[in-house]
Amino acid sequence: MDPSQLHCLSAGEAARAIAAGQISAEQLVQACLARIREVEPAVQAWQFLDEAHALAQARARDADRAEGRPCGPLHGVPVGVKDIIDTADMPTEDGTPLHAGRTPDRDATVVAALRAAGAVIMGKTVTTECAAYTPGKTRNPHDASRTPGGSSSGSAAAVAAGMVPLAIGTQTNGSVIRPASFCGVYGFKPTFGLIPRHGILKLSRTLDTVGLFARSLDDLALLAAPLVGHDERDPDTRPRARIPFTETLASPPPLPPRFGFVKTPIWERSDESTREAFAELVQALGGTAGGVVEEVEMPPAWAEAWGWQRCIMEAEMAFNLDAEWQRGREQLSPALRQQLERGRAIAALHYQLAQARIPQLLGALEEWFARFDALITPATPGVAPPAETTGDPAFCTLWSLAGVPALNLPLLSGPGGLPLGVQLVGERARDARLLRSARWLQERVLS
Amino acid sequence: MDPSQLHCLSAGEAARAIAAGQISAEQLVQACLARIREVEPAVQAWQFLDEAHALAQARARDADRAEGRPCGPLHGVPVGVKDIIDTADMPTEDGTPLHAGRTPDRDATVVAALRAAGAVIMGKTVTTECAAYTPGKTRNPHDASRTPGGSSSGSAAAVAAGMVPLAIGTQTNGSVIRPASFCGVYGFKPTFGLIPRHGILKLSRTLDTVGLFARSLDDLALLAAPLVGHDERDPDTRPRARIPFTETLASPPPLPPRFGFVKTPIWERSDESTREAFAELVQALGGTAGGVVEEVEMPPAWAEAWGWQRCIMEAEMAFNLDAEWQRGREQLSPALRQQLERGRAIAALHYQLAQARIPQLLGALEEWFARFDALITPATPGVAPPAETTGDPAFCTLWSLAGVPALNLPLLSGPGGLPLGVQLVGERARDARLLRSARWLQERVLS
Numbered sequence: 001m002d003p004s005q006l007h008c009l010s011a012g013e014a015a016r017a018i019a020a021g022q023i024s025a026e027q028l029v030q031a032c033l034a035r036i037r038e039v040e041p042a043v044q045a046w047q048f049l050d051e052a053h054a055l056a057q058a059r060a061r062d063a064d065r066a067e068g069r070p071c072g073p074l075h076g077v078p079v080g081v082k083d084i085i086d087t088a089d090m091p092t093e094d095g096t097p098l099h100a101g102r103t104p105d106r107d108a109t110v111v112a113a114l115r116a117a118g119a120v121i122m123g124k125t126v127t128t129e130c131a132a133y134t135p136g137k138t139r140n141p142h143d144a145s146r147t148p149g150g151s152s153s154g155s156a157a158a159v160a161a162g163m164v165p166l167a168i169g170t171q172t173n174g175s176v177i178r179p180a181s182f183c184g185v186y187g188f189k190p191t192f193g194l195i196p197r198h199g200i201l202k203l204s205r206t207l208d209t210v211g212l213f214a215r216s217l218d219d220l221a222l223l224a225a226p227l228v229g230h231d232e233r234d235p236d237t238r239p240r241a242r243i244p245f246t247e248t249l250a251s252p253p254p255l256p257p258r259f260g261f262v263k264t265p266i267w268e269r270s271d272e273s274t275r276e277a278f279a280e281l282v283q284a285l286g287g288t289a290g291g292v293v294e295e296v297e298m299p300p301a302w303a304e305a306w307g308w309q310r311c312i313m314e315a316e317m318a319f320n321l322d323a324e325w326q327r328g329r330e331q332l333s334p335a336l337r338q339q340l341e342r343g344r345a346i347a348a349l350h351y352q353l354a355q356a357r358i359p360q361l362l363g364a365l366e367e368w369f370a371r372f373d374a375l376i377t378p379a380t381p382g383v384a385p386p387a388e389t390t391g392d393p394a395f396c397t398l399w400s401l402a403g404v405p406a407l408n409l410p411l412l413s414g415p416g417g418l419p420l421g422v423q424l425v426g427e428r429a430r431d432a433r434l435l436r437s438a439r440w441l442q443e444r445v446l447s
Numbered sequence: 448m449d450p451s452q453l454h455c456l457s458a459g460e461a462a463r464a465i466a467a468g469q470i471s472a473e474q475l476v477q478a479c480l481a482r483i484r485e486v487e488p489a490v491q492a493w494q495f496l497d498e499a500h501a502l503a504q505a506r507a508r509d510a511d512r513a514e515g516r517p518c519g520p521l522h523g524v525p526v527g528v529k530d531i532i533d534t535a536d537m538p539t540e541d542g543t544p545l546h547a548g549r550t551p552d553r554d555a556t557v558v559a560a561l562r563a564a565g566a567v568i569m570g571k572t573v574t575t576e577c578a579a580y581t582p583g584k585t586r587n588p589h590d591a592s593r594t595p596g597g598s599s600s601g602s603a604a605a606v607a608a609g610m611v612p613l614a615i616g617t618q619t620n621g622s623v624i625r626p627a628s629f630c631g632v633y634g635f636k637p638t639f640g641l642i643p644r645h646g647i648l649k650l651s652r653t654l655d656t657v658g659l660f661a662r663s664l665d666d667l668a669l670l671a672a673p674l675v676g677h678d679e680r681d682p683d684t685r686p687r688a689r690i691p692f693t694e695t696l697a698s699p700p701p702l703p704p705r706f707g708f709v710k711t712p713i714w715e716r717s718d719e720s721t722r723e724a725f726a727e728l729v730q731a732l733g734g735t736a737g738g739v740v741e742e743v744e745m746p747p748a749w750a751e752a753w754g755w756q757r758c759i760m761e762a763e764m765a766f767n768l769d770a771e772w773q774r775g776r777e778q779l780s781p782a783l784r785q786q787l788e789r790g791r792a793i794a795a796l797h798y799q800l801a802q803a804r805i806p807q808l809l810g811a812l813e814e815w816f817a818r819f820d821a822l823i824t825p826a827t828p829g830v831a832p833p834a835e836t837t838g839d840p841a842f843c844t845l846w847s848l849a850g851v852p853a854l855n856l857p858l859l860s861g862p863g864g865l866p867l868g869v870q871l872v873g874e875r876a877r878d879a880r881l882l883r884s885a886r887w888l889q890e891r892v893l894s
Contacts, residue, residue: 319799348762348798349769349791356766 006031011077011165011219015118018065018076025065025076029058029120032078036163042144044137045158047083048090049123054078057120064118073222075118080158080167080213082151083124084131084201087111094201095127095136095151098328108199109231110168110210117226122164125154128390130321131170131203134333140182140384142418149179149380150390152211156183159213166223167213172203172313173400174380174393176211177423180408181379182391184419188212188220188435189396191428192403193238195224196231204316205236206355207309207400217439220407221245224431240429248432249439257373257437259424260296261288264377265303266394271382277412277420278378284445292444293376296368305361306394308354309401315351318343361402362428369427373437379421383414395423405431407438411445453478458524458612458666462565465512465523472512472523476505476567479525483610489591491584492605494530495537496570501525504567511565520669522565527605527614527660529598530571531578531648534558541648542574542583542598545775555646556678557615557657564673569611572601575837577768578617578650581780587629587831589865596626596827597837599658603630606660613670614660619650619760620847621827621840623658624870627855628826629838631866635659635667635882636843638875639850640685642671643678651763652683653802654756654847664886667854668692671878695879696886704820704884706871707743708735711824712750713841718829724859724867725825731892739891740823743815752808753841755801756848762798765790808849809875816874820884826868830861842870852878854885858892 001009001017006028009017017023033051040046061076086092086104088111093099111121126136128151138153140146141161148157152169156179159167169176171189180187188211195210202208210227214220225246230239261282267275285293318325318340324332325340332340368375378395385391399406405428408421424441426434448456448464453475456464464470480498487493508523533539533551535558540546558568573583575597585600587593588608595604599616603626606614616623618636627634635658642657649655657674661667672693677686708729714722732740765772765787771779772787779787815822825842832838846853852875855868871888873881 315795316799318796319803322796322800344794344796346795347791348793348795349765351795351798352763352766353769 003027003031004034007035007162009165010216011074011214012222014165015073015075015077015222019071025058025061025120026055028076029054029078029122032122032164039141039161039163043139043141043157043161045080045125045154045161045163047093047124047126047154050090053089054120054122061118061120072116072118073226074114076120077118077166078120078122078164079114080122080125080155080164081111082155082169083127084170085111085168086199087121087124090121090124092124095129095131096324097331098324104199106199109196109229109234110227111199113226113229125152125158125167127151128153129333129336130324131172131175131201132317132336132339133390134335135387135390139387142184143384143416145386146384147182147387147390149182149384151175152179152213153390155213156180156185156187159183159185159215165215165219169211169213170200171209171211171396171400172207173309174396176213177379177396177406177408177421178391178393180213180410181421182384182419184410186214186217186220186410187408188224189400189406190224190228190431191405193236194431195227196229196234196237198231198233202320204313204320206312206316209400209403217249217435217442218246221249221435243432245432245435249435251436253436253440256292257440258371259285259293259441260368260372260375261293262296262298262375262377264298264395264398265300266306269381269392269394270378271414273414274378274382274420277414281412281422281445285441302398305357305398305401308357309397311346311350311354314339314343315346318346358401358403365402365404373426374434375425377423377425379408379423383416383418383420399425404428405434407434409438409442411442450474450478451481454482454609456612457663458521458661459669461612462520462522462524462669466518472505472508472567473502475523476501476525476569479569479611486588486608486610490586490588490604490608492527492572492601492608492610494540494571494573494601497537500536501567501569508565508567519563519565520673521561523567524565524613525567525569525611526561527569527572527602527611528558529602529616530574531617532558532615533646534568534571537568537571539571542576542578543771544778545771551646553646556643556676556681557674558646560673560676572599572605572614574598575600576780576783577771578619578622578648579764579783579786580837581782582834582837586834589631590831590863592833593831593865594629594834594837596629596831598622599626599660600837602660603627603632603634606630606632606662612662612666616658616660617647618656618658618843618847619654620756621843623660624826624843624853624855624868625838625840627660627857628868629831629866631857633661633664633667633857634855635671636847636853637671637675637878638852640683641878642674643676643681643684645678645680649767651760651767653759653763656847656850664696664882664889665693668696668882690879692879692882696882698883700883700887703739704887705818706732706740706888707815707819707822708740709743709745709822709824711745711842711845712747713753716828716839716841717825718861720861721825721829721867724861728859728869728892732888749845752804752845752848755804756844758793758797758801761786761790762793765793805848805850812849812851820873821881822872824870824872826855826870830863830865830867846872851875852881854881856885856889858889
């Protein structure tokens, strides 16, 4: 292998090569650091990156292997971590001057799980301000005038730009699927409650979900497996059996999966080119007449769900960022300040009424998932817009509210050849099956 | 046994006599019905009671035994059920004209558990309006000019008046411990989440707790055991091991229990006679100098907890009674209407801030429970007041907020010889141990 091209390896390839002694973790991290030096000036994906510290971790992993210590599934593989996720050895500044210089004592549960799996924590990736809407410095690797999407901006951009094969982020509304769509990488927001959130900046207990970025479905599976778990400090996680992500993804579906194509009540927000691209995608899958795809109509009443999500998100943000509001609201962006003001004005009655809609929504979705293995819907209204915003999360909102697993597949392109994602949505707790259905669809489309 | 006195048996005595064939369930229910005919005109504990239906259940239990079918721990024992708890064979009217004639399809989980244990569902006991503060028709069996307390008014009064040996109710603020204190019976509010609430009028998800009434600790244990369980339809219950209530209560404590006497920041609300009675109780236990009781000071900041409880309760009541508000608020009492108006005005931010205090409170209580087996505190400020109100629940508020188990022991009497309760409070999920400590204390006081 050409040592200068090791950053192009998938995480799975890299882990296997390290395990087999074909390459060292240090060589891999060196190649990724070289790639970062090359493209970071344009992309600006990193909030914190200490080359020496990354290399020291890599050498420690190489020493593990040399001394015969057990190696985890991500042994020696560098992973980017969104800068709202605590790391004991690096600052975690949450994208706000209010937390500048913040240095947590401990790793978040997911970071500890990554280290236990052998990963090298490469550095901290840029987040929007408090994982809300105000952009950080990161630019889209495909066009530096455009946004990478947010709020997991740096994680998506770093994976897209070949700086790291894997990264983790979080989604409360569209913060994983949207940047994955804009940056042209695979994004995965698992079922709510699957991955513990302890040690991560809280925005919304009801909605916050850890999400993953990679350049293939296999790599998503590889990354997801060690992160799933029960942590008493995240009361929405539960003890559950190990999920065989990689094994399920490697096996063919017992029956050809069936897909529901859902335009959703916000279809009019999508660009013309997006509508055309999805029409072509449905054609490529054999059309809606007797093919594997059926177009499903969402009851117009569901349009209210966007308001419920906003009510819950803003009410919970006002609570979780109350200390920041009290201490230094003048240091928040006007957009975030307005959002928190709205959240502070929400009545407990409306908040509870919105919460009560989630089980209703899940009940309605259950009927669809009795007919379909997955739903197909846009990830974003179109390609990445100019960098002043992080783009519209609306095509992710409903699935964040429902807590169902969602994937971004970078299968389409829009104006200017910019990436455009296909979002696949699955049933709660059927995450591995969603990955398998995604592979089946992707092979069909790309063949 | 004198058949006319069977209503005086404890539930345990009755169950054993039925199991041994010494009496029939029908004889027991006949005796209870006779007692009801005698005292109901003054007490008015029942919202619904169909003698023929109660007797039919009793005869069916006798037939079970005659035919060798398995008999549960409450086989043939009549139980009163608060009229906010659904019963498939009787109306459940929630103490409001808005639900007049309401006939549920199904039993609440606790009613199904009672039937599975062999109990005869005697009838539905009077509740205050929607289990809030506006009194129903029930009067105190010790003095018909006074309140039985609320909201589980009929359940407490029926047990106190010898109409049934057992009854169930609910507590959101003080609705089990308070009527038990005023009526002079044992009351038990178990740990939050121990007994499923599915099929019971919801006031407050965070606070609502099923509670029990009996005339002895043994009977509380007998009744509690079959009610504890996991029900997916109550998301605050969890799978857990069977709790050996009766066995624990029957065994002596391994060490003499230690008690903390807590006046709480609302001590000034208690009557002079209550303060004297508690001073005597502490003396009877050997005083606070080297005895089994130590007086503990509650930090004055805890006085805020009453406001948190009210915020949570009223915000959640506004949500849970929103349909009633929309449909017919003019049919609600002015007091309930005002309470719902206050609840509707609460901000989601304050509601969440109040919720966040519960784990803090539990953390602080944990330190006390490292030193004490139970806390001793008044159940009510004094004896039952006149029947225009249901009395002050304030001595129950903190323990309802914390979700810790609480007991009323009818050990004291106040002015006019009226009953006055001693409240014992235990650690979460140590309910059986709390009963055992209560027995130890009671034997010491009564000996």
